Amino acid sequence: MMKKFLEKNWIHIIAIFLFLIISLINFYPKLQGKSVPAGDKISVYAAQEEVRQFKEKEGENSHWTNSMFGGMPTYYIAFSRSKDLVDYSRKLFTANMPGEAGYIFLGMLFFYLLMLLLGISPWLSIIGSVSFAFATNNIVLLDAGHITKFATIMSGPLVIAGVILAYRSKLFLAFIVFSLGMAINLKCDHPQMTYYLGLILLPFVIIAFIDFLKKKKLKEFVLASAVLLAGLAVGAGCSTSKLLPIMEYSKDTMRGKPILQNNSSTYSSSTVEGLSWDYAMNWSNGIEDLLQSFISHSVGGSSAENLSTDSNFGRELRKRGANVRGGIQAPMYWGSLPFTSGPIYFGAIIFLLFFIGLFYIDGRLKWWILIGFALTFLLSMGKNFELLSRFFFDYVPMYNKFRTPNSILSVTTIIVPILAILALEKILNKREIDLKKVIYPGVGLAVFCVLVGLIGPGFSDMTSAYDARYAQMGLDPSILQSDRAEMMKSSSFRSAILMFLSMALIWFYGKGKINRILVLTGVALLCIGDLFSVNLKYLKPSDYVSQRNLERNYELRPVDQQILRDNDPNYRVLDLTIPTFESSLSSYYHKTIGGYHAAKLQRFQDMIDYHITKNNIDVLNMLNTKYVISNGNNNVPDVQRNTAALGNAWFVNNIRMVNSADEEIEALNNFDPLGEAIVHQEFSDVVANLDIQKNGSIELVSYKPNELIYSSNANTDQLAVFSEIWYGPNKGWKAYIDDQPAEHIRANYILRAMKVPAGKHTIRFEFSPDSVKLGQLISLLCSMIIFIAFGFYVYKNMKKKD
Template sequence: MQAFIKKNWTHVLAILIFFVFSMMNFYPAMQGKKLNYTDSVVGMSKEVKDYEKATGEVSYWTNSMFGGMPTYYIYGNYPKDAVDYLSYGSRLFMFNEIGKFFSGMLFFYILMMVLGVAPTLAIFGSICFAFCTNNLVLLETGHGTKLNVVLYSPLIVAGLLMAFRSNKIIGSLIFAIGMAFSIKGDHPQMTYYLGLALLPMMVVYFYKYMKEKKLADFAKICGFLLIGLFLALGTTAAKILPIKEYSEDTMRGKPILKQEASTFSSSSVEGLSWDYAMNWSNGKVDLLQSFIPFAVGGSNNHNLSKDSNFAKFLRKNGMSTRNGVQAPIYWGKLPSTSGTIYFGAIVFMLFFISIFTLNDKLKWWLLTAALLTLLLSLGKNFEIFTRFFYDFVPLYNKFRTPNSVLSVTPVIIALGAFWGLNEMLKNKIDFKKILYPGLGLVIFCFGFGLLAPSFLDMVGMNDARYAQMGYDLDVIMDDRIDVTRSSSFKSGMLMLLALASIWGFYKNKIKKNYVMLIIGLLSVFDLVSTNLNYVKPSKYKNNRSLQQKTQPRKVDTQILQDNDPNYRVFDLSIPTFESAISSYHHKTIGGYHAAKLQRYQDLIDRHISKNNMDVLNMLNTKYIIIRGESEGQEQVQRNTAALGNAWFVNTVKIVASSDEEIEGLNDFDPLGTAIVHKEFESYLPSKNFEKNGSIKLTSYKPNELIYNSNTSSDQLAVFSEIWYGPDKGWKAYINDKPVEHIRANYVLRALKVPAGNNTIKFEFQPDSLKTGSLVAKICSFIMLGALVFFGLNSMRPEDKKWLKTKSV
């Protein structure tokens, strides 16, 4: 052990630094405190987490949002395999942000080692990658799955580079593990964007091998990488198979309806509609925040000092500034934003310079990937470019919020920056290649700070609303100018200092190691000081404080007094379909999710948003919360016409199309009639029933519903539960015998019930989950077994290797 540490002391030191640095930044997490998330993520998973805590059983269905939906994108506590435990090990088995950011630094360090970067620069580069400001914004706002994928990305890049540069087998296995981690990280959009950014690398290597007349070698490497990809997909089958099955029925799936109802999301188009998908598109000026953190104000709730103009305005109007000041300083083109996507001034400058100084052809991948992500983030504001991807690139139109593509850019920028700096310090080049691009950025920063207020209006998209709220826009404008100016000057000064230290090295005035320390420390200082706007110790709260945030309102308490908890709530006091806050306390017909069931989105567009009471009644909407004159004065209305959990109908109306099915909900009696698509006509030999008897919900679990029926003749029961099928998880039983059920009223379930006293059970048991779990265990065993075998093989002397793995 001592010999190992002595031989690898730099790597051991790096790991210790990463752990200590992560601990220093997030030490309140070790005290049991948690971040006070600004998003409503806690409401999404509350029901299934409570159920798991109480029973030890995982439910893959929740009824807390949108009438009911799978939890695959909400709380995917899937069956575990060996790759999961390897992932946990990379986090030191710490499941908070300390472990997450540690793994991000560790993986970037591995990437730096693959490229032969000096350990000192590799350590600083790893910190700058992991603590890129956008990662802290993702952490603060509760986008944990997105952050997972971002922090795993260096391992994927490292595997690809190793496969092409040194060892195709080990590289492919590292790539496979990185891909498995990424997919298990549970944010397909980020994995997809990373894939787009890596495609130019494949083109660069294809050209290189073609020029060297080694296309056969290129094909071999690609073959190993494909095997690695299939293994990665296999290890994530327990997640992928259910998600693939689910995605077909979501807003991102194939069209259901022919008639479009909304300019936002409709099933009349495959994927997401253009307007809905492009809603969060960067403006060109927003891109400046890549290297000037608050070029356009940073966020809609930007932290200001107590000496700011806005703070003085608040005090003048009798408001306290004791607990800090936040103001709507952001004036870019996004509808709103929680924070800046900032790569670091010095880091960005080094990347920019590296494009001019690196001799490796891989720099063209770095440049292309960076430009690709920056331009795609413009979305509708660069329509001619984005339209091509939206219309022709597979799967691109399944995702929304174009600006989020920049979440995968930091790995590219940080890689180019510190790899490029390593080469600049290792091989002295013409200093003009460093000076001109670097000085150009410095001049731009100072020039923007000085001149931006003169040639840009700095008017935000929400300024009219702020004026209605009583804010003085002139005061806000003055602070916008101050923030933009100071941020620009800070970036320019940091770039200048870094440039000066490189100049000192080239003039033999500063030693190489000192240059590394100066630039590394300045880069880390830059990012950490910026990040304090989003995550700092005061943002952490103990459990009691967090519970206060989710304390029920007066109206919630009033509703919760109902002895029968199996009803739904329609909360009009909040942005109903953009917030999951109400889902923390109730089963709601609203919520927040980017991949809700398409049928339910159609119901929102055509009926719920228009307050169709027949539809609200069939969803068992027993309570409606409406706004009061001020916050805390919300009122609750009881809907006595809600139909309950299940009921029998007299008549079945067969319709020929999905459009007729949903249009039929405009004028019908849900208590007496069920509207059924002709695809289920054979299930119903009789279209009329003599309604009698009773049906009642007797037992409720998120993934299991039990009813008792008592009738004198056969009946058709309609349930106020969301249809998800056929054969996608919900299974029906009558007296413990499996039976078929069908869809009624476009989104609900219906079931033929025989005469007599019967026990009816619906149970959510996705076959895709069971199959996927078995496949995952097999593939993870193969992957890790191969990694151990080839890893040990590579450490043996050449003449004693079990298998020759000479790189191509």
Template structure:
């Protein structure tokens, strides 16, 4: 063991540095504290997490949002396999941000080793990649799954590069493990964007192998990579199969209706509608924040000093600034933003210089991938480009928020920056190739800081609303100018210092190791100082403080006094379909999710948003929360016409199409009539029933509902539960015997109930999950077995000898 450590001490030191650096940045997490997330992610998963904590069982269905939906994109505690435990090991089995960021640095370090970068630069590069400001913004806002995929991305790139540059088998296996981690990271959009960014690399290598007349070798490598990809998909089958099944029924799936209801409806197109998908498109000026962190203000709640103009304005109007000052400084083209997507001034400059200095065809991949992601982030603001991807590139129109594509860009920028710097210091080149692009960026930064207030209006999209709130826009404008100017000057100065240190090396005035330290430390300082705007120790809260954030309001407390908890709430006091805050306390008909069921979105567009009371009644909407004159004065209205958990109907109305099915909800009596699509006509023995008896919910779990019915004749029961099927998880039983159930009223479930006293049970047991779990275990065993076998065979003889040595 000592011999191994002695031989690999630089790598051991790197791992130690990564651990210490991650601990230093997130040490409150070790004290049991957590970040005070600004998004409503907590409300989404509250019900199923509480259920798992209380019973030890995992529910893959929640009734807390949109009447009910699968939890695959919300909280999926899927069956574990060997790859999961390997992933946990890469985090040192620390399931917090310390472990996450450690793994991100470790994987980027592996990537740097594949490219032969000096360990010192590799260490600094790994820190700069993991602590890219956007990663901290994702952490602060609770986008943990997105962050997972971003931090796993270097392992995928490392595997690809190793496959093409040295060892196609080991490289393909590393690629497979990286892909498995990424898919299990649970954000398909980020994995997809990373795939788009990697496609130009394949083109570069195809051209290289074609030019060398080695296309057969290229085909072999691609074959191994495809095997690796299939293995990765196999190890994630427990997640992929249910998600694939679910996605067909979401807003990203095929349309159900022929007639479009609204601008933002996606029911008439396959995938998301253009307007809905293009929300959060960067403006061209937003891209400047790639290397000037607050070029357009940073965020809608930007931290300002107590000497700022806005702070003085607050004090002048009798408001305290003791707990800090936040102001709407952002003036870019996004509707709102929680923070800047900043790669680092020095890191970006080094990347830019590397495009001119690297003597490797791979630089064309770096350039193309960076440009591709930057341009795609413009979305509707570069429509001619984005339209091509939206209309013709498979799956692209199933994702929204174009600016989020920049979450995968840091691995490209940091790779090019530190690989390029390594080559500049290893092989001296014409310094003009370094000076001109670097100095050009320096001049741009200083010029933008000086001139931007003169030729840009700096008016934000929400300024009219801020004026209505009583803010002095002139004061805000003055702070915007100050923030933009100081941020630009800081970036320019940091770039200049880094450029000067490289010049000193080329003039033999500074040693190489000192240059590495100067540039590395400056780069880390730049990012860490910027990141403190988003994540710092004071942002962490203990459990008591976090619980205060989710304390029920007066109206929530009033509703929760109901002895029967199985009802739904319609909260109009918040953005009903853009917030999951109410879902923390209630089963709601609103919520927040980008992949809600298409049928439910149709219901929102055509009925719920228009306050169709018949629809609200059939959803068992017992309480409606309305706004008061001010925050804290919300009022609750009880809806006495809510139909309850289940009821019998007299009449069945058969309709010929889905459009007729949903339109029929405009004028019907849900208590007496069930609207049934003709596909279920043979299920029904009669179109009318002699309504009698009773049906009542007797037991509730998120994934299991039990009812008791007592009737003198056969009945058709309608349940105020969301339809998801057929055969996609919900299974019905009468007296423990499996029975078929159908869809009613476009979104609900219906079931034939025989005469007599019966126990009816609905249970959510997706077969796709069971099948996927078995496939995942088999593929993970094959993948890791192959990695161990081929890894041992490719190791150096002396390392094999050490491995076989047993400790005494």
């Protein structure tokens, strides 16, 4: 039995073994507990610190943190959900390896399965799988710390395989594969990449519809589509433990509906639901950026590119006596993006084969990939191709909830190698080379690369926004520009040489001069060697650092030590020595007013735009901003204690009712936060009969990120205002007075308030979202459906064999 299995599947076992070895060789530092000190990873780790410490100390998860923006849910930061069967299967598909080591293996495995489904031979499938997984863009994502984006892309091929199976009428298997693929994809936690994946699959469905319609098989199309919808529901259901709270939360973030009617002064808000056009389109490719898909450094590579000491810039630094032994980094990128960590490079040979495939391959798969490729390339240009982008932004559902349009090319890395390998398979199977459809397009693309190298530098001055900084340092920016020109020339010629070598192999194969094995070996070595040599510029094993070295990014400054001597468990810090609202470094040690996240609460963004950036001290006081860090003499960080900070809670002696959100936020320009509460008329029933005579006291007696306990004592009924962020109603924060449910309201646009009865009482706020609990139940049930279906499929097939 085992012998028969091995004889039938030995090549697949070798493929899996190769994928495992490649993953281990490239990412062995990850298995040693090391990490890449990427900026985004450092930022996220800092934002997670409070809930991570809470988990270690209390043994429970908190879905709320006060470490950033006064307080926010952790759904996008450090969401911990209960494990289900899909999570355990994901461990299998990643060979139980951590982080990128596991996900690169998963990506190769899933792409291999997709290739086999398309009828590609195993050896070619291996080449395609490695080329997909190690496309430079994927490695750049890891260098930048975008592990969730990377993981979502790696799981994409299984989703595509499920769609293809459905429209090939293999419905039961399609349901299993598609639902499992969607479940894993969504659990990788990057909704934007999942959305883009769906966007490029839409043309496939439309083309399938036309094909079924022509064949008068509309019923089969409807059935296949229904199976996919069922698979989508079950796959998404496996992630409802996170999706439900995220859907609930997103309505209150910058990506939801604006709260204010007059919000023209807010950069990141919009008059419609979603992000503003300018904010969303900030990272838009230019035409020149698209060249990097097959000419790796045509626009400089990255904004912190490693340069040789023999470069023009390196020689200039040496001439000035600079120590360049540790290497040189310079902003070589000069394209349309504000900055970038590296190119979206598919590989010169993969792109060559893809380009040939556009002429050589027939059928609906080619047309789907062509449309998907064109659509993603044009959409990646964002504001630089406004006609299409504006249409999608205004009319395509959910498109305006996402920013950085250039990132859509991350999903293009899946479809380009599909067509490339299909083209190579057909070339190798046909033997006789079609000059018009293979040689002419291939040689034409290689010649184009030569032309880019020869005349490309003359079409632009190759300036960068960073050049002015070097000019201020006394360096001539033209030195950098000359290096950029050299880089464009050398990378263009490099791509051309690789393409000519590949075309030579194909030509000699067609003429019968070399055999299939030699072509496969040659193309594999050229293709993988090309990608790996470029990738090493952006991520190599020596870039990984130990956890101890990673934590050096959070070393205590004297100002931090001074603040941490305060025994008060709950106060806020405003750090002006860093980009306050674009960095979460301070959140590692403090509960901060600032932070960094693309999906912060809209109300807090409004407070930033209308009050905090305008130094409204009353607003800072009501947010309990007890410490302000700023640069003192010689730019040395200095800390000042704000003695006017109002503390954790207080009673007020006056309520000012307002009729709209605009009035509510505007009223904060002229009010006394200690004596007055601004309350929206939607809460008028709660405070209608409250005759306030301020007296007594209220204080915080226990602090946890997801539970706050106060003690109050007053002779008469009071309105208490808490310096805690409002998130509601009924979205997780539950209030109790003496363990009995109590209603709390919003005050001062952003804070919580509560009617407190006379006498001594214990007030408790607990963050326990019902959406998380319901989601966990649905996730478990849906994962069971997938594996019951899989078990039935295996049983049915085994029974057939018997």
